Amino acid sequence: MQPSFTSPRQVKIGDAAAFAGTTPRAIRHYHEIGLLPEPERGADGRRRYGHDDMIRLLWIRRMADAGIRLDDMRAAFDEDQDIEQGLEGLDRALAAREAEIARQRATVQRLRAVGSPLGLLSDLVVGLLGTLPPGALRRSDLEALLVTERVLGPLGAAVQATSFVVLATHPGLRAEEERLDAAEAALDDGVDPDDPVVEEIARRRCAHLQAIDRIARATGLDEQVDALFDTYEDPDEGEEREMSAFEAFTKMPYDFSPARTRCLQRSGELLGQSLADR
Structure with a gap:
């Protein structure tokens, strides 16, 4: 006599997860975000999944395997939404993800080519600094570029990078x-902000920056940056940034004394005056 088998009308969450190739935790998350309706519960208070629940769960898994985000899956299950409109939205989402993956791969390729954290910065900065010999850049140089990219973007960091090229190739200026x-x-x-040494250092800093600028112009580095301004297309253009440059700068924790802050401010004023008079 052959044994007879009957499939259950409902299964527990563990069995549903095993069949669909997912986990009970993931299924509970689908419930929480409204992607998978809550099923009936048995006498023991536990969820029981029927045929329709399993079919929907299988479709969710197929879409997840295709790379569709959970938020975008709702459109596929929304019977009141035009299917073509939903597919267009899904296609845009996938295209955006594809572009993001392309950017990430480009970063990995820069890292492999450069062989240092410099490769994590924008291609504009890497293009200007990537040919420098190992050790030419200090850790503080990279940190400064990292902050500048966050505050002023790749073009601002590219301008700053020209100074580091000059410093790396002119030992006297580096000293x-x-x-x-x-x-x-x-x-x-504990130096007083009105101490004459503050003005003296500010003037030395201004003269130093002017010397760097002269070399950058003499070697054509400034022209390289000008060309970047003409051709660079910001991938975030048209999108609202998380914060303005001023807001970003004020959120960076610098522990400078009033004297040092005054020195930086004064050197900036002197440099601005010299540029205006040029």
């Missing part, structure tokens, strides 16, 4: 940069 960094850091040791 002066280090002396100025040390002098500015010493202003945090």
Whole structure:
């Protein structure tokens, strides 16, 4: 006598998850976001899944395997929504993901080519700095570029990168940069903002920046950056940024003393005056 088998009319969440190739936790999440309706519960209070529940769960898994986001799956199940409209929305979402993956792969390729965290910065910055020999950039240089890209974007960081090219190729200017960094850091040791040393360091910083700018112009680095401004297309153009440049700068925790802050402000004023007079 052959044994007879009968399939259950309803199954528990563990069996439903095993059949669909997912996990009970994922199924509970589908319930929470309204993607999978809550099923009936048995006498023990546990969920029971019927044939229709399993079919919907299988479709969810197929769409997930196709790379469709959970938020976009609702359109496929919305009978009141035009199917073509829903498909257009899904196609746009997938195209956006494809573009994002392309950007991520480009970053990985830059990292492999450069072999340092510099590859995580924009291709504009890498293009200007990627040919420098190993060790030419300091860690603080990369950190400064990272902050500048966040505040001013790739073009702003590209402008700053020209200064680091000059410093990396002119040891005398690099030595002066280090002396100025040390002098500015010493202003945090209780120096009064009105102390004449603040004005002295600010003028030295301004002269130093002017020397870097002269070399950048003489070597054509400024023209390279000007060309970037003419050809660069911001991938985020037209989208509202999370915060303005000023807001981003004010959220960066700099622990500068009033004297050091005044020195930075004063050097900026002097440099602005020199550019206006040029």
